[in-house]
Amino acid sequence: MTTYLFPNSVKPWAWLILILGVIGGILATAFEFEPELFEMKVLSLYSTDDFFVQNNGFFKWMEQNIFDDICGVFIIIGGVLLGFSREKIEDEFIMQLRLSSLALAVYVNYGILLLAFLLIHGLDFFTVMIYNMFTLLLIFILIFQIKLKTAKDGR
Incomplete structure (x- = not known):
């Protein structure tokens, strides 16, 4: 649904x-x-x-x-x-793409954040945290759009 x-x-x-x-x-x-x-x-x-x-x-x-x-x-x-x-045609396949894109975006986002914890320090880390407020959403959109384009080209 x-x-x-x-x-x-x-x-x-x-x-x-x-x-x-x-x-x-x-x-x-x-x-x-x-x-x-x-x-x-x-x-x-x-x-x-x-x-x-x-x-x-x-x-x-x-x-x-x-x-x-x-x-x-x-x-x-x-x-x-x-x-x-x-999407214009919203079916189970699109829903699966959306879900898998969201899951992958969470993994990528927290992988980047983990690297930031290990490699970035001081006030620069604060800047990374500010950007991190937006990266999960932006990474999700990017992955979903790529998967959607790839799936449409493959059909």
Whole structure:
């Protein structure tokens, strides 16, 4: 049963949202791109200015550039919609491809994470963990699309 899948009609929008999020994320991280348009006050569940400052606390308003946050939201929404949308013809074979792609993506993602634990240290590891929030979903989409293309070419 495929009741948990989104309709096939969301796929073009999912691709657009995902691609915008990935491009924006690359611009934000690689080039420290933070357009002033996205500078605003946001409510923070918990905020720390510094370890020794008394201004730390719960539910604080703070000035923040939310461009990278928006990019992350786009990657998650676009990725989930894309990864879990029905194909035009959704049958048991496609469901098996989706399941095996998800399982393989989990193995690959945690293999990469295991290598990061062993080989990357300090603040660079924190950067790896930030990227790791998105890699499982992106690896799943990549594997599923490759398997789907290969299966369609083989039919």
